[in-house]
Amino acid sequence: MSGLDATAVARCLSQIADHGDDLADAYFERLEEVEYPAADEAPGIRVRREEGFAIRLVRDGRTWLAARDQIAAGPFGEAMRQVARALPSAPYPEPVLDPAPFPPLEDISRLARFPTAVTRAIRRRLAAFPMQLRVRRHRRWIRVIGTQLAPEPQAESFYSCDVDLPWGRFGALTPDLSEAMGERLATSLTTLFRAQEAPRVESTEYCVVLGPAAAAVLLHEVVAHALETDTLMMGGRVESALGLELGGPLLNVLDDPTNAPEPLRRSSDDEGMIAVRRWLLREGVVEQPLADLFSAHHSRALMPGAARRGNRHRSPAPRSTHLELLPGESSLDDLLAGADGGLYFSEVSSGRLDPLSGRFTIFLPFGRRISGGSLGDLVGPCRVSGTVSGLLGGIDGVGRDLESAGAGWCAKNGLKLAVWASVPALRIRAAEVES
Helix, strand or coil, X not given: CCCECHHHHHHHHHHHCCCXXXXXXXXXXXXXXXXXXXXXXXXCCEEEEEEEXXXXXXXXXXXXXXXXXXXXXXXXXXXXXXXXCCCCCCCCXXXXXCCCCCCCCCCCHHHHHHHHHHHHHHHHCCCCCCCEEEEEEEEEEEXXXXXXXXXXXXXXXXXXXXXXXXXXXXXXXXXXXXXXXXXXXXXXXXXXXXXXXXXXXXXXXXXXXXXXXXXXXXXXXHHHHHHEHHHXXXXXXXXXXXXXXXXXXCCCEEECHXXXXXXXXXXXXXXXXXXXXXXXXXXXXXXXXXXXXXXHCCCCCXXXXXXXXXXXXXXXXXXXXEEEECCCCECHHHHHHCCCCCEXXXXXXXXEECCCCCEEEEEECCEEEXXXXXXXXXXXXXXXXXXXXXXXXXXXXXXXXXXXXXXXXXXXXXXXXXXXXXXXXXXXXXXXXXX
């Protein structure tokens, strides 16, 4: 993005942002996806690259957006005229938009080695089953230029693993394809295979312990989504959530893009605002929702910096990037000891939150019974549901050992975003489990 004339772009934007409260920005984006196909598919690395930009104007609560699928001066001028509410009397010359070529492909041998390493790890667990494992590397480069802001370009890189199985699908996100990640994926797939014959649980309330990966998805659904300003707007004034007690004193939850794993770390969001360490819950009390410029523009209580874009063709929205739950003082053994007769879940396959009722559901591909403070027999697929306040108020134990991992793909309102977390295990004293 070094070949973009930021000063000239800002001058152009000032032409269309001619009202006192207008917001205008230009969002430049490059995407690269490298895929290693499954074993029974046609061989060969697949590379998809694209680039483009979007110009946005926000005025009086309305948004105009024009996007193009190339970065060049001519399309930029066309998009400017499309967004402008009135033609300028003396338009500025088209800015110089000459980004450097895409960087060369990095070493992709790890993409080829990873499926083989996972298969060998599964065999070491004395299991074998048919599967299609696809590994992709995702890279994105962005730059946001506003009428007054032009932060440094941002970049991110991570991997996704998608596994098609005869009984369903399984996926994972990871910042790297380490040996530990291969072992973790093999453990999950092997347990999922063996759980196909496991009995279902009786539908009732259980004491539930969630491993770090499962806790990450739960917190994304019931904390992050619940405290995004576009969700809060559906229930009335956003500021009314400030100071609301959602959970107990063990819950200290943050969103901190600046502390994400190195390939994902951000210093600014997708609107060019400074990314900050944002306390969502402090000792269970709402301190600062996730806000973008649109929701924070007319509020002194809200702080922008949490905007994310699924792609340049959609407006930004407030979303989490890297959730953190501060560790407690309990070991996993302590959590299990206080959950005798309950259930332990290490994975969550998906989840959803109803923003109007405040009820959530998370789907679990398998679990284990807890007996005598230890993990016992496998149980089959089930789901946990309840209200946000009911579940968060029932958390009575937080582990002391943090794990960093991908919380998964978030698809709220059609925006597909990778979300991340660094959390310990946690215990819920009573949760509604249904088979």
